[in-house]
Amino acid sequence: MDREANLPVPSAPPQRNLVRPVTNTADTTSSSSSSSSPPDFLRHVQAAFKRHRPLGIMQTSNSTKPRRTLIPKREASRTVASNAGPTTGTKNSQDLVPLSKDSTLPKKNPVTVIRESHEDASITPPSFPGTITKTFDESFNPFDAQREQPKSAIDTKENNPMPLTCIESQLVEGKRKVQFSTLNNTISQEMEWDVSNQVEVSNVINDETKQQNFQNMESDLTLRSDGAVPSLAKRTMVIQNQLHQLRNFLSQPATQSSVVGPSCATTTSVHSTSAPMLNSMTYCSRESGSQAAVEPLRDANANSQSFTPGNLEQLSPPTLKDTSGMLIDLRAAATQPSTSAIHSQFNDLPKEQQGGVPEVSDIANNPSLVVDRSTKDIEPADDGADVQSQPPMSKNPSSDVKLEPPKHEKQEKVSSSKGAPVPRKRNLDPDLFFKVNGKLYQRLGKIGSGGSSEVHKVISSDCTIYALKKIKLKGRDYGTAYGFCQEILYLNKLKRKNNIIQLIDYEVTDKTLLHEVMSGSVSNKDGRVKDDGCIYMVLEYGEIDLAHMLSQKWKEMDSSNQTIDENWLRFYWQQILQAVNTIHEERIVHSDLKPANFLLVKGSLKLIDFGIAKAIMSDTTNIQRDSQVGTLSYMSPEAFMCNESDANGNTIKCGRPSDIWSLGCILYQMVYGRTPFSAYKTFWAKFKVITDPNHDITYEPVSNPWLLDLMKRCLAWERNERWRIPQLLQHPFLVPPVPTQQSESQNQGCELLQLVAETCGNDQETSMLCRELQQLLNPGTLISESLTSRDQQYKLLSQMSKLCFQLRECLAKSEGF
Numbered sequence: 171m172d173r174e175a176n177l178p179v180p181s182a183p184p185q186r187n188l189v190r191p192v193t194n195t196a197d198t199t200s201s202s203s204s205s206s207s208p209p210d211f212l213r214h215v216q217a218a219f220k221r222h223r224p225l226g227i228m229q230t231s232n233s234t235k236p237r238r239t240l241i242p243k244r245e246a247s248r249t250v251a252s253n254a255g256p257t258t259g260t261k262n263s264q265d266l267v268p269l270s271k272d273s274t275l276p277k278k279n280p281v282t283v284i285r286e287s288h289e290d291a292s293i294t295p296p297s298f299p300g301t302i303t304k305t306f307d308e309s310f311n312p313f314d315a316q317r318e319q320p321k322s323a324i325d326t327k328e329n330n331p332m333p334l335t336c337i338e339s340q341l342v343e344g345k346r347k348v349q350f351s352t353l354n355n356t357i358s359q360e361m362e363w364d365v366s367n368q369v370e371v372s373n374v375i376n377d378e379t380k381q382q383n384f385q386n387m388e389s390d391l392t393l394r395s396d397g398a399v400p401s402l403a404k405r406t407m408v409i410q411n412q413l414h415q416l417r418n419f420l421s422q423p424a425t426q427s428s429v430v431g432p433s434c435a436t437t438t439s440v441h442s443t444s445a446p447m448l449n450s451m452t453y454c455s456r457e458s459g460s461q462a463a464v465e466p467l468r469d470a471n472a473n474s475q476s477f478t479p480g481n482l483e484q485l486s487p488p489t490l491k492d493t494s495g496m497l498i499d500l501r502a503a504a505t506q507p508s509t510s511a512i513h514s515q516f517n518d519l520p521k522e523q524q525g526g527v528p529e530v531s532d533i534a535n536n537p538s539l540v541v542d543r544s545t546k547d548i549e550p551a552d553d554g555a556d557v558q559s560q561p562p563m564s565k566n567p568s569s570d571v572k573l574e575p576p577k578h579e580k581q582e583k584v585s586s587s588k589g590a591p592v593p594r595k596r597n598l599d600p601d602l603f604f605k606v607n608g609k610l611y612q613r614l615g616k617i618g619s620g621g622s623s624e625v626h627k628v629i630s631s632d633c634t635i636y637a638l639k640k641i642k643l644k645g646r647d648y649g650t651a652y653g654f655c656q657e658i659l660y661l662n663k664l665k666r667k668n669n670i671i672q673l674i675d676y677e678v679t680d681k682t683l684l685h686e687v688m689s690g691s692v693s694n695k696d697g698r699v700k701d702d703g704c705i706y707m708v709l710e711y712g713e714i715d716l717a718h719m720l721s722q723k724w725k726e727m728d729s730s731n732q733t734i735d736e737n738w739l740r741f742y743w744q745q746i747l748q749a750v751n752t753i754h755e756e757r758i759v760h761s762d763l764k765p766a767n768f769l770l771v772k773g774s775l776k777l778i779d780f781g782i783a784k785a786i787m788s789d790t791t792n793i794q795r796d797s798q799v800g801t802l803s804y805m806s807p808e809a810f811m812c813n814e815s816d817a818n819g820n821t822i823k824c825g826r827p828s829d830i831w832s833l834g835c836i837l838y839q840m841v842y843g844r845t846p847f848s849a850y851k852t853f854w855a856k857f858k859v860i861t862d863p864n865h866d867i868t869y870e871p872v873s874n875p876w877l878l879d880l881m882k883r884c885l886a887w888e889r890n891e892r893w894r895i896p897q898l899l900q901h902p903f904l905v906p907p908v909p910t911q912q913s914e915s916q917n918q919g920c921e922l923l924q925l926v927a928e929t930c931g932n933d934q935e936t937s938m939l940c941r942e943l944q945q946l947l948n949p950g951t952l953i954s955e956s957l958t959s960r961d962q963q964y965k966l967l968s969q970m971s972k973l974c975f976q977l978r979e980c981l982a983k984s985e986g987f
């Protein structure tokens with residue numbers, strides 16, 4: 171076959187004499203000189219040619235050896251031949267034709283191609299699309315670009331001494347200086363050598379040459395190993411010409427540099443990866459152990475591989491014309507080391523996933539994006555690229571046949587190194603990315619894990635931070651899974667309620683389950699979820715939960731010997747009440763109220779975790795539970811005994827009062843730093859004491875009697891005695907009563923109690939009883955709603971008489987009666 175006849179042969183030995191300079195210490199200096207002013211640069215270039223560069227050192231150089239050995243002889247010969255030709259413009263066009271014909275040649279080892287590309291990319295000067303088109307049309311043979319680099323080098327060098335211009339332009343622009351000086355010695359030296367080689371081939375300098383893009387540069391690099399050493403005088407002349415050109419170029423309107431930014435950005439990110447990546451990135455990246463590194467690399471590689479000479483070679487001229495500017499840009503991107511994709515993968519992926527068109531800045535930052543787009547743009551191109559995109563072992567000559575498979579087939583080939591047609595897809599690292607309804611969220615860290623879920627801090631494609639709650643359903647019974655799904659229902663119902671955490675998006679992978687929850691029908695409540703299903707909820711992100719706030723607060727107070735700040739307490743207690751009021755108004759009982767379920771979002775507390783919440787049926791005020799649920803320390807007596815029968819034979823149910831009890835426990839914890847039943851460690855100890863109606867909760871004395879009262883209003887054992895939220899919101903602790911004219915008897919009662927308290931000295935019990943009695947006699951209490959019923963009045967009076975009796979006993983004891 172023709173193709174076989176044209177197979178490249180090993181490089182001819184004489185070319186070894188045409189080695190490029192070897193990196194040495196002196197060259198390091200010359201590298202830095204690249205950031206000096208043009209006259210300096212010139213001096214360094216000249217000096218570089220005077221230096222002796224022994225072959226032996228060069229041969230040991232890792233950075234140069236592989237590339238040279240992989241250049242086919244035919245190409246090298248062509249390079250030398252081209253070098254000899256003085257009329258480069260003609261030569262160029264002549265070369266282009268046969269090379270295009272050579273497109274049926276077996277593709278160059280993709281490893282070589284890609285490595286070279288990356289190396290090239292590492293010295294990519296800013297690209298100028300406006301000029302790129304021109305260059306592409308006239309001198310860029312896409313097939314040459316990667317497969318026929320030596321030849322391409324000649325073409326471009328002959329026509330375009332732009333690499334020097336580029337170098338100089340880099341010298342001029344501070345940003346590029348940085349970029350350039352970060353290159354390793356080898357590359358610096360390559361650049362130096364590069365310049366010298368210009369002399370030999372550059373007799374023609376025209377306007378087009380200064381518009382050369384990075385491809386010229388890469389070609390030049392290849393040429394270095396093949397070019398003859400020019401005379402110094404000639405070099406000097408050409409360099410002067412080039413400097414002149416540079417001046418012209420720089421004096422041109424800014425249009426040419428309008429897209430320098432992206433290119434620069436890309437190049438910079440390439441450099442930051444440093445040399446070690448350059449030689450080995452293409453396939454070894456797939457073997458990398460690091461997921462974080464592997465995935466983006468794989469993507470970028472897949473994409474960059476899809477954009478190869480083979481891909482380009484079959485482009486019809488009009489297509490090339492239309493897209494050439496982009497193609498070269500794309501190719502520049504495709505040759506970037508994948509690390510740039512690592513940096514930007516996330517930013518770009520969502521747009522891709524959502525079918526969004528990437529923006530220029532994205533393209534600059536993410537080669538994979540660019541190349542993706544390029545594959546669309548150069549759709550008519552053949553699938554040869556795919557062949558080249560595969561690892562060397564999988565190379566398949568038959569794929570050189572110029573068939574144009576459908577796009578999806580092409581993608582399949584790219585993704586499969588074994589040639590098996592599997593759909594190309596992005597294998598996102600599940601540890602790094604979550605996909606909810608097609609949108610990607612990058613994981614920033616784990617916030618916490620609840621009893622049933624994991625909550626992660628994530629960032630979306632528009633750079634918003636969210637919390638992502640993931641509940642694994644596998645192995646759970648359908649009833650439980652159903653309950654978890656219901657959280658979505660409640661959160662949807664509570665949309666736009668500003669004291670409830672907002673659900674941004676969600677996905678239930680088990681669509682049947684979601685459908686059943688949404689329609690309120692459960693078909694398989696007893697079975698277990700077999701599939702590896704998950705519920706994902708994207709939620710507003712909360713900075714800290716109340717549990718953490720409290721422990722911080724208590725640490726502060728312990729260290730400074732302070733007591734609780736009542737205003738702090740009021741501020742948050744009121745927000746807690748308002749949040750719970752919101753759900754109670756929506757006929758939802760939360761059932762798991764605890765400090766960890768109140769989150770601080772932009773300064774306000776919001777309620778989260780409706781995992782076990784229940785809706786109150788319209789004909790009742792209670793909910794019925796299948797099991798005892800909640801967090802022990804905050805569970806109400808009726809929650810422990812739910813569905814059991816009380817003394818009167820009535821089924822015990824949970825309702826809003828159950829939430830009030832939990833609120834009482836939270837308030838108690840805010841005041842005392844521990845929950846009311848914290849002394850009881852085991853489940854049974856807790857169960858026993860909480861379900862005992864005669865157990866008295868211990869309240870340490872507090873400075874504000876209203877606070878004590880408030881806690882007691884919430885922690886009344888009898889659920890009907892507990893205050894409701896509207897009452898609690900009006901409690902004197904939150905809304906201190908405005909002093910009114912007190913009746914004579916009240917004044918006398920209070921004075922008496924005041925007197926008793928004063929005379930009992932340090933007797934804590936007596937003073938506490940006096941305070942409690944004072945509270946009960948307070949006009950605020952007496953006019954409160956709870957006293958409108960005879961039952962409440964009776965209870966208040968019995969409480970008063972109980973306290974009076976206890977006080978009398980105390981006094982008697984202290985006086986020795």
Ligand SMILES: Nc1ncnc2c1ncn2[C@@H]1O[C@H](COP(=O)(O)OP(=O)(O)OP(=O)(O)O)[C@@H](O)[C@H]1O
Pocket residue numbers: 617618619620621622623624625637639671709710711712713715762766767769778779780781
């Ligand atoms: N939107 C959010 N923003 C920030 N952190 C959150 C968010 N949602 C949950 N968290 C954190 O994750 C923890 C667990 O979340 P959540 O309570 O919703 O899960 P769960 O599995 O229902 O937990 P449990 O059943 O133990 O109450 C919370 O205590 C909180 O610290």
